[in-house]
Amino acid sequence: MTSSQAEAAVREAAMRWLDGRPKQEVDYAWVRQFEYHGVNIPLMDLQRGIRKPASMTAALAIRTTFTPPNQLPPYNDTIGDDGLQRYKYRGDDPQHPENVALRRAYEQRLPLIWFVGVAPGSYEPIYPVWIVGDDPSRLEFALALDEGQRFVSPGAAMDSDSRRYVERLTKQRLHQRVFRSKVLLAYDGRCAICKIRHVELLDAAHIIADGKPHGDAVVPNGLCLCKIHHAAFDNSILGIRPDRTLHVRQDILEEIDGWMLKGGIQGVHNTELAVVPSARAARPSKERLEERYAEFLAAG
Known part of the structure; x- marks a missing residue:
C-alpha cells in the first residue's frame, strides 16, 4: 500500500466515524477521540486552522472559527466566479508548512474534513471536501464540496447556468448547512x-x-x-x-x-x-x- 493509499484509508475511516456522531455538531473533546488501528489521531487542532497529524504527509482537516450570530462568516464572500468555495492560505507565505500540507492533499487528490464553527467550541463537520485549485497569487485554494464540483476547473469560463448550478451546490453543502445548525442551536x-x-x-x-x-x-x-x-x-x-x-x-x-x-x-x-x-x-x-x-x- 502506498503512503497516499494509507492516508486515504485513514480519511475514509475518520469520515465513517464522524457519520456515527451522537449529534450534528461536534466539539474538540469528542473529535480528539478518533483512533485508527489503535492509534489516537485527533481530527482537529485548536491552535491551528489546518490539521496535519505528524504521521501523515498531507493535511487531514481544516477549521473555521465561530462567527457571532449577526456577522457574516469569513467564507461568505469567497465564492469565486466559477461558483467554487475558496479557503485562504495560512498567512501570506505559500511555502508555510500548513499551506504545503494542503497543497499535498491537492496533489494527491485526498479528501479533507472541514470543521466550521457554529457556536463557541462547537463545529459542523463538512466532508468530504477536496482541493481542486491552488492560487498563490491570491493566497487561496479552491474547494469542491460535492463530487460533481471536482470536475470544475477553477477560473475557467462557464455559462451562467453552469455557474449558478455550481454555486447552488456550494451554498447547499456549506452555507445552508451551517446556517441551519446555527439557527437550531440558537432556538x-x-x-x-x-x-x-x-x-x-x-x-x-x-x-x-x-x-x-x-x-x-x-x-x-x-x-x-x-x-x-x-x-x-x-x-x-x-x-x-x-x-x-x-x-x-x-x-x-x-x-x-x-x-x-x-x-x-x-x-x-x-x-x-x-x-x-x-x-x-x-x-x-x-x-x-x-x-x-x-x-x-x-x-x-
Whole structure:
C-alpha cells in the first residue's frame, strides 16, 4: 500500500466515524477521540486552522472559527466566479508548512474534513471536501464540496447556468448547512411557533429570502420552524409582525377543516412567538420582520 493509499484509508475511516456522531455538531473533546488501528489521531487542532497529524504527509482537516450570530462568516464572500468555495492560505507565505500540507492533499487528490464553527467550541463537520485549485497569487485554494464540483476547473469560463448550478451546490453543502445548525442551536432545537423539539422535523427558515438584499445566512435572518409552519410562512399563510406576533391570513381563519388547521395554524393567530433565542444578537431582526411582513400583507 502506498503512503497516499494509507492516508486515504485513514480519511475514509475518520469520515465513517464522524457519520456515527451522537449529534450534528461536534466539539474538540469528542473529535480528539478518533483512533485508527489503535492509534489516537485527533481530527482537529485548536491552535491551528489546518490539521496535519505528524504521521501523515498531507493535511487531514481544516477549521473555521465561530462567527457571532449577526456577522457574516469569513467564507461568505469567497465564492469565486466559477461558483467554487475558496479557503485562504495560512498567512501570506505559500511555502508555510500548513499551506504545503494542503497543497499535498491537492496533489494527491485526498479528501479533507472541514470543521466550521457554529457556536463557541462547537463545529459542523463538512466532508468530504477536496482541493481542486491552488492560487498563490491570491493566497487561496479552491474547494469542491460535492463530487460533481471536482470536475470544475477553477477560473475557467462557464455559462451562467453552469455557474449558478455550481454555486447552488456550494451554498447547499456549506452555507445552508451551517446556517441551519446555527439557527437550531440558537432556538434550542425548538420550533419558534409550536415548540416541537424533533430535529428531523425542524428547518432554518429565512425571514428575507436567500439572494435578496438583507437575505444573508445569519441567525437574525433566521427562524427555527417545523416543516408545517415553515411552509405556512413561506406561502404567506401566516405572517410574523415586527413585534413577533403571528398573523394568519383571513381566508385561512375562515376555513373549516381538520384539527391540524384549527390547532396548528388558526390557533396561533395573534399569539407571540413561543421561542426566541436567549442571546439578544441572535433574535429575529425587527427590520427584516417588518420587510417580510409587508410582503405578507401585499400577498394577502
